[in-house]
Amino acid sequence: MKKTYSAKANEIMDVAEAHMRKGGFDAVSFRDLASAVGVKSASVHYHFPQKPDLGQAIVSRYRSRIAETLGDAADSRASIAKLKLLFSVYSTALNSGDSVCLCCMLGAESRYLPTDVAAEVSLFFGDMTDWTRGALQADLPKARAAALAAHIISALQGAMVLSVALDDNSHLTNTQKMLLRFVKSELES
Amino acid sequence: MKKTYSAKANEIMDVAEAHMRKGGFDAVSFRDLASAVGVKSASVHYHFPQKPDLGQAIVSRYRSRIAETLGDAADSRASIAKLKLLFSVYSTALNSGDSVCLCCMLGAESRYLPTDVAAEVSLFFGDMTDWTRGALQADLPKARAAALAAHIISALQGAMVLSVALDDNSHLTNTQKMLLRFVKSELES
DNA sequence: TTTTATCTATCTACTGATAGGTAGTTTTTC
DNA sequence: GAAAAACTACCTATCAGTAGATAGATAAAA
Numbered sequence: 337m338k339k340t341y342s343a344k345a346n347e348i349m350d351v352a353e354a355h356m357r358k359g360g361f362d363a364v365s366f367r368d369l370a371s372a373v374g375v376k377s378a379s380v381h382y383h384f385p386q387k388p389d390l391g392q393a394i395v396s397r398y399r400s401r402i403a404e405t406l407g408d409a410a411d412s413r414a415s416i417a418k419l420k421l422l423f424s425v426y427s428t429a430l431n432s433g434d435s436v437c438l439c440c441m442l443g444a445e446s447r448y449l450p451t452d453v454a455a456e457v458s459l460f461f462g463d464m465t466d467w468t469r470g471a472l473q474a475d476l477p478k479a480r481a482a483a484l485a486a487h488i489i490s491a492l493q494g495a496m497v498l499s500v501a502l503d504d505n506s507h508l509t510n511t512q513k514m515l516l517r518f519v520k521s522e523l524e525s
Numbered sequence: 526m527k528k529t530y531s532a533k534a535n536e537i538m539d540v541a542e543a544h545m546r547k548g549g550f551d552a553v554s555f556r557d558l559a560s561a562v563g564v565k566s567a568s569v570h571y572h573f574p575q576k577p578d579l580g581q582a583i584v585s586r587y588r589s590r591i592a593e594t595l596g597d598a599a600d601s602r603a604s605i606a607k608l609k610l611l612f613s614v615y616s617t618a619l620n621s622g623d624s625v626c627l628c629c630m631l632g633a634e635s636r637y638l639p640t641d642v643a644a645e646v647s648l649f650f651g652d653m654t655d656w657t658r659g660a661l662q663a664d665l666p667k668a669r670a671a672a673l674a675a676h677i678i679s680a681l682q683g684a685m686v687l688s689v690a691l692d693d694n695s696h697l698t699n700t701q702k703m704l705l706r707f708v709k710s711e712l713e714s
Numbered sequence: 715t716t717t718t719a720t721c722t723a724t725c726t727a728c729t730g731a732t733a734g735g736t737a738g739t740t741t742t743t744c
Numbered sequence: 745g746a747a748a749a750a751c752t753a754c755c756t757a758t759c760a761g762t763a764g765a766t767a768g769a770t771a772a773a774a
Contacts, residue, residue: 359551367762376722377764379719381766434636439690444630444686445549446689447548454690458692461690483702483703484703490680493683494679494683497679498632500635500636501643510675514676521707531752533754555731564755567731567756571752571753576730
């Protein structure tokens with residue numbers, strides 16, 4: 337199901353993704369993208385006929401990339417180790433772009449996005465909570481794991497917002513510490 | 526320091542705030558605002574000369590409104606009661622607008638906003654973490670209260686994003702339950 | 715010969731912003 | 745108290761800039 341794109345299309349998506357993370361869906365324009373990758377705006381339309389096509393493609397690619405990094409949530413690694421891997425994905429995202437994660441940005445704008453794009457964003461959050469639930473499931477009752485997983489993803493997303501808004505990435509680190517503390521106490525009980 | 530605005534200016538701010546919560550700063554246009562309140566776009570410029578003026582005014586008004594609802598964090602109410610009041614502010618915001626809180630939206634866009642607006646958003650998060658820290662300070666060491674407060678605000682913000690993106694407000698409720706559980710265990714230890 | 719990837723040129727719609735005008739109200743001055 | 749000045753809250757008209765999108769041409773590659 338994973339679509340492939342030409343090198344130029346990927347280059348366009350790279351620029352668009354970085355820009356979208358800072359200012360949202362409307363913040364990227366075909367003209368800006370074009371000049372950033374050295375073509376004309378009509379050529380961007382060749383690769384992505386409409387803007388929602390571009391948006392959906394970016395989010396979809398983003399999902400695959402993270403899924404690949406996280407791997408299988410049901411494998412033999414310890415729950416805490418998996419959690420730390422999840423944390424590192426968020427830390428990397430924040431540090432490597434000086435902006436919130438793509439889907440945090442687009443998620444906030446959900447009510448305003450083309451439906452195809454919003455749907456893909458919704459799938460992303462499904463991916464993340466599912467994976468986290470899977471990572472905790474070995475050590476917790478199913479319902480507890482699900483509730484805890486949703487909470488973890490929420491907290492991480494929010495911590496990115498504060499980190500960016502206050503220009504202080506320690507908010508993400510702080511929330512990761514708190515979550516780890518909480519999860520450990522939950523695993524013990 | 527609290528600026529006052531005419532009835533019409535407030536009406537403009539109401540519409541702008543609601544719209545900005547859904548699509549961010551760029552999603553509101555002077556023309557749309559004007560037609561929504563029954564004037565011409567030039568008249569909106571009369572009340573708010575430049576768009577950043579409007580943005581800052583909205584966030585500033587938002588801050589005052591919430592500060593008034595929360596009251597004094599250092600008064601005699603119990604910590605847990607104060608926390609529940611904080612939660613209700615977030616629940617109300619989510620339910621009364623079907624969108625994330627204004628500063629969650631603008632906070633994510635921080636890197637893209639006019640500096641005056643971004644600064645005001647940053648003050649909002651300062652308000653919130655300060656108040657929460659104040660609410661917890663009677664029962665916790667200072668540093669612990671500060672870290673916990675920042676975590677609570679982060680988690681609540683993120684839960685709003687998931688609630689909107691997944692069109693399921695139980696994410697906010699769930700995170701509030703988890704936070705309450707965590708805070709109670711911290712107070713006991 | 716068809717496909718791929720680009721171009722030029724253009725369209726309509728909308729953006730924030732400004733200049734300058736007009737009633738109606740308030741405040742100041744004589 | 746009346747006239748003059750100033751202020752408030754709007755208006756019309758317009759500007760330059762940018763948005764997404766399309767039609768049709770071109771050149772190279774498969």
